[in-house]
Amino acid sequence: MSTAGPTNPSWTRTSRYDIPTLLEDNATTRPDKICLRFDDIDITYAEIHRRSTAVANQLTALGLRPGGRVGALMYNCPELLYLWFATAKLGAIFVPINVNYRGEFLRHQLATARVEIMVTSDDLARPVADVADGAPSLAHLVLQLGSTVDADALGDRLAVHSFEDLLAGPDDEVRIERRPRWNDPNAIIFTAGTTGPSKGAVLTQHYLVRAARQLFVEMRDGREDDVSYSPLPLFHLNALIMGVLGPMTTGATGALDKHFSVSRFWDRVRHYQATQCSILGTMISMLWQVPASDEDRTVPIRVMLAAPIPAELHHRFEERFGLRLVCAYGLSEAVPLLISSVDDPPPPGAAGKPNPVFDIQLVDDEDTPVRPGTAGEIICRPREPHVMFEGYDGNPEATVTTWRNLWFHTGDLVRQRDDGWFEFVDRKKDYIRRRGENISSFEVEHAILLHPAVADVAVHAVASEFSEDDVKACVVLHEGSALEPKELLDHCVANMPYFAVPRYIEFFDEIPKNPVGRVLKYQLRERGATPTTWDREAAGYRVGRPSRPT
Numbered sequence: 001m002s003t004a005g006p007t008n009p010s011w012t013r014t015s016r017y018d019i020p021t022l023l024e025d026n027a028t029t030r031p032d033k034i035c036l037r038f039d040d041i042d043i044t045y046a047e048i049h050r051r052s053t054a055v056a057n058q059l060t061a062l063g064l065r066p067g068g069r070v071g072a073l074m075y076n077c078p079e080l081l082y083l084w085f086a087t088a089k090l091g092a093i094f095v096p097i098n099v100n101y102r103g104e105f106l107r108h109q110l111a112t113a114r115v116e117i118m119v120t121s122d123d124l125a126r127p128v129a130d131v132a133d134g135a136p137s138l139a140h141l142v143l144q145l146g147s148t149v150d151a152d153a154l155g156d157r158l159a160v161h162s163f164e165d166l167l168a169g170p171d172d173e174v175r176i177e178r179r180p181r182w183n184d185p186n187a188i189i190f191t192a193g194t195t196g197p198s199k200g201a202v203l204t205q206h207y208l209v210r211a212a213r214q215l216f217v218e219m220r221d222g223r224e225d226d227v228s229y230s231p232l233p234l235f236h237l238n239a240l241i242m243g244v245l246g247p248m249t250t251g252a253t254g255a256l257d258k259h260f261s262v263s264r265f266w267d268r269v270r271h272y273q274a275t276q277c278s279i280l281g282t283m284i285s286m287l288w289q290v291p292a293s294d295e296d297r298t299v300p301i302r303v304m305l306a307a308p309i310p311a312e313l314h315h316r317f318e319e320r321f322g323l324r325l326v327c328a329y330g331l332s333e334a335v336p337l338l339i340s341s342v343d344d345p346p347p348p349g350a351a352g353k354p355n356p357v358f359d360i361q362l363v364d365d366e367d368t369p370v371r372p373g374t375a376g377e378i379i380c381r382p383r384e385p386h387v388m389f390e391g392y393d394g395n396p397e398a399t400v401t402t403w404r405n406l407w408f409h410t411g412d413l414v415r416q417r418d419d420g421w422f423e424f425v426d427r428k429k430d431y432i433r434r435r436g437e438n439i440s441s442f443e444v445e446h447a448i449l450l451h452p453a454v455a456d457v458a459v460h461a462v463a464s465e466f467s468e469d470d471v472k473a474c475v476v477l478h479e480g481s482a483l484e485p486k487e488l489l490d491h492c493v494a495n496m497p498y499f500a501v502p503r504y505i506e507f508f509d510e511i512p513k514n515p516v517g518r519v520l521k522y523q524l525r526e527r528g529a530t531p532t533t534w535d536r537e538a539a540g541y542r543v544g545r546p547s548r549p550t
Contacts, residue, residue: 016182016183016206017182017205017206017209017210017213018088018180018181018182018184018205018206018209019085019088019089019186019205019208019209019245020085020088020089020179020180022209022245022248022249023045023048023049023052023085023088023089023248024049026045026049026248026251027045027046027048027049027050029251030045030251031044031045031046032044032045032046033045033251033253034253035047035048035248035253035254036048036078036081036244036253036254036255036256037227037253037254037255037256037272038076038077038078038255038256038257039257041078043078045251048081048082048085049085050171051082051167051171052081052082052083052084052085052086052088052089053086053089053169053170053171053172053173053174054166054167054168054169054170054171055082055083055085055086055166055167055169056086056087056089056090056169056174056176057169057170057171057174057175058165058166058167058168058169059086059087059090059092059117059166060090060175060176061169062117062140062161063116063139064090064092064116064117065090065092066090066091066092066176066178066180066184067091067092067093067185068090068092068093068116068117069092069093069095069113069114069115069116069117069137069188070083070086070087070092070093070094070095070115070116070117070118070119071095071096071097071109071110071113071115071117071118071119071138072084072094072095072096072097072118072119072120072234072235073097073099073101073106073118073119073120073121073124073127073128074099074119074120074121074124074144074234075099075121075233075258075259076233076234076239076256076257076258076259077121077144077145077258079119079144079145079163080096080119080234081234081244082166082167083119083166084096084187084234084240086166087186088180088186088205089174089176089180090174090176090180091176091178091179091180091181091184093113093185093186093187093188093202094186094187094188095109095113095115095187095188095200096187096189096234096235096240097109097110097190097235098190098233098235098437098497099124099233099235100497100498100499100545101127101497102127102495102496102497103127103130103131103447103495103496104131104443104446104447104450104495105443105447105496105497106127106128106131107131107134107135108197108198108443109190109198109200110128110131110134110135110137110138111134111135111136111137112197112200112393112394113188113190113200113393114137114394115135115137115138116137116138116139116140117138117139117140117141117142118138118140118141118142118158119141119142119143119144119163120141120142120143120144121143121144121147122143122144122147122148122149125141125143125147125149125154126154128141128158129141129154129155129157129158132155132157132158133157138158139158139159140158140159140160140161141154141158141159141160141161142160142161142162142163142165142166143160143161143162143163144163145162145163145164145167147162147163180205181205182204182205182206182386183204183205183206183385183386184204184205185202185203185204185205185390186203186204186205186208187202187203187208187240188200188201188202188203188393189201189203189236189237189332191331191332191333191438197440197442197443197446198440198443199392199393199395199398200392200393200394200395201332201333201389201391201392201393202389202390202391202392202393203237203332203389203390204386204390206385206386206387207386207387207388207389208240208241208245209245209249210357210384210386210387211241211330211335211336211387212241212242212244212245212246212248212249213245213246213249214336214339214355214357215241215242215246215278215305215328215335215336216228216242216245216246216247216249216250216252216276217246217249217250218339218341219305219326219328219336219339219340219341219342220246220276220303220305220326220341220342221303221341221342221343222246222247222249222250222252222276223250223252224250224251224252225252225275226247226250226252226253226275226276227247227252227253227254227255227272227273227274227275227276228242228243228246228247228252228253228254228255228274228275228276228277228278229243229254229255229256229257229268229269229272229274229276229277229301230242230243230244230254230255230256230257230277230278230279231256231257231259231260231261231265231268231279232260232278232279232280232436233259234256237332237335238278238280239256239278241335242278242305243255243256243278244256247276252276255272255274260279260283262283262286262287262289262290263290265283265287265290266287266290266295266296266299269299269300269301270299270300273300274300274301275300275301275302275303276301276302276303276304277301277303277304277305278304278305278306279304279305279306280306280307280436281306281307281308281309281310281327282435282436282468283306283436284306284309284310284313284317285310285313287317288313288316288317288320292320296320296321296322297320297321297322298322299321299322299323301321301323302323302324303323303324303326303342304323304324304325304326305325305326305327305328306325306327307327307328307329307351308327308329308351308424309325309327309346309348309349311348311349312348314346314347314348314349315348324342324345325345325346326340326341326342326345326346327340327346327350327351327352328340328351328352329351329352329378329414329422329424331410331412332389333388333389333402333408333410334358334380334382334387334388334389334408334410335388336352336355337352337354337355337358337360337378337380337410338351338352338353338354338355338360338414338422339352339353339354339355340352340353346421347419347421349423350417350421350422350423351414351421351422351423351424352421352422353420353421353422354422356383357382357383357384357387358380358381358382358383358387358388359380359381359382359383360378360379360380361376361378361379361380361407362374362375362376362377362378362379362414362415362416362422363376363377363379363407364376364377365377367379367404367405367407372416372417372418373415373416373417373418374415375413375414375415375425376413376414376415377409377410377411377412377413377414377428378410378412378413378414378422379407379408379409379410380407380408380410381406381407381408388408411427411428411429412424412425412427412428413425413427413428432459432460432461432469432471433461433468433469434464434468434469434470434471434499434500435464435468435499436468437497437499437500439471439499439500441458441459441460441521443496443500444459444471444473444492444496444500444502445457445458445459445473447492447495447496447500448473448475448488448491448492450491450495451483451488451491452478452481453477453478453481453482453483454475454476454477454478454483454488455476455477455478455479455481456475456476456511457473457474457475457476457511458473458474458511458519458521458524459471459472459473459474459502460472460474460521460524460525461525462503462504462525462528462529463528470503470504471500471501471502471503471504472502472503472504472505472506472524472528472529472533473488473502473504473505473506474506474508474511474524475488475505475506475507475508476507476508476509476510476511477507483507485505485534485536485539485541486539486541488505489501489502489505489536489541489543493543498543498544498545499545501543502536503535503536503537504529504533504534504535504536505533505534505536506530506532506533506534511524512524
């Protein structure tokens with residue numbers, strides 16, 4: 001018989017959640033239950049508890065202490081989760097980094113988060129070694145299981161270890177002086193910067209598990225016999241809490257893939273016999289384009305969470321695949337802010353209703369509440385302790401700025417509809433969202449400015465046919481310099497993640513700015529793609545993602 005929650009009494013009574021307790025309770029009550037599945041690898045609750053303990057003890061042997069930082073630059077794999085849970089057991093901090101980051105993007109996050117130990121895969125070890133001199137706290141590099149990288153080829157700046165060494169630690173109990181507390185920080189998730197470099201949001205153990213339980217159990221009716229599938233990367237909060245921690249709160253099973261594939265998605269769902277899933281809203285549109293089949297109604301998923309859900313596809317998608325869609329709105333700093341559930345399903349176009357865990361308002365530029373039907377910035381503050389981020393790591397100025405008038409300002413515009421539901425309107429800030437990835441316009445600009453022919457640049461969003469954004473770079477060249485768009489794109493490909501490479505390039509004599517020198521990006525956005533704008537897709541310039549492990 002299915003159950004709506006965990007069976008361990010101590011877990012159901014507590015209102016203070018932490019990851020070690022979650023692991024221990026599941027390992028005790030259901031040691032042989034499959035906790036996580038990667039392809040054909042099944043890992044039981046007892047195994048993941050034991051292996052993360054071994055890793056924790058070896059990290060301690062490398063000098064890691066409570067509050068220390070461990071980075072991960074890896075595709076989805078079991079080692080990532082052993083590492084994450086090991087940091088939770090030590091009271092250390094897990095810092096997952098986008099696998100597409102290179103150069104300054106990567107160095108900034110390593111240095112800002114003060115990462116001491118970095119775990120990575122073969123193909124990503126060289127980029128880490130290349131920026132190590134710019135990350136003074138970094139001392140150790142750990143290579144993924146089965147690595148064939150020659151440690152000598154990485155130079156002598158970092159001590160190089162194998163993940164096999166980490167798994168060789170004692171696995172009976174963690175050797176620590178103090179057990180981590182529920183309100184200890186456990187992760188730093190970087191958010192795309194808009195007026196400066198990306199910022200690291202500090203998240204506690206309680207925040208992570210509390211959000212995971214709400215999203216899985218309260219919104220999606222998560223049960224012990226569910227299998228929750230995620231094709232999203234573990235360097236994003238979505239997969240961490242919806243694909244891993246969520247099912248663990250009921251003793252269910254999580255299933256992870258290395259990446260999302262439109263053509264293989266439903267085959268993967270059937271492979272895992274997944275009953276739950278969380279994906280991005282743009283993926284709904286992509287999956288809808290797959291030719292209809294008689295097998296569409298046979299998919300095992302009963303509840304799928306996506307955000308945002310295209311209004312015109314909402315009910316048609318549910319009918320075609322025989323499942324229920326729910327949605328939520330949030331950001332790394334506070335999730336979920338707007339919610340729906342299988343018991344209170346969202347109407348098409350809605351983002352959710354206010355989560356009772358938060359006070360929520362929609363306000364104008366002067367923080368005055370707006371009337372229903374009027375778009376306003378969504379701001380929030382918690383009604384419970386440690387249910388949102390603790391601040392931006394090492395950046396108190398940014399923390400204070402976002403907490404103006406004792407309310408956290410999201411920078412997103414939302415409108416309350418006549419039916420009481422809330423809908424997402426637009427982004428107030430300058431960050432760009434392209435096919436599921438948040439992009440810092442500041443960091444793209446910084447990378448473009450590294451080209452010797454570029455004197456000035458402004459990067460902004462242009463509406464995409466896929467309902468999100470494409471990237472446009474407005475470029476001013478140094479006097480006497482010449483530069484072809486393809487030459488500039490070659491530079492971009494070498495200096496930024498593939499998804500941040502601009503689609504559009506337009507050369508300007510001067511970028512519009514206000515009297516104090518700030519770029520008037522609203523003018524550039526209104527201008528959009530013009531007849532003088534070069535379009536790399538129209539020109540046949542292809543930018544592919546790096547090759548992935550099979």
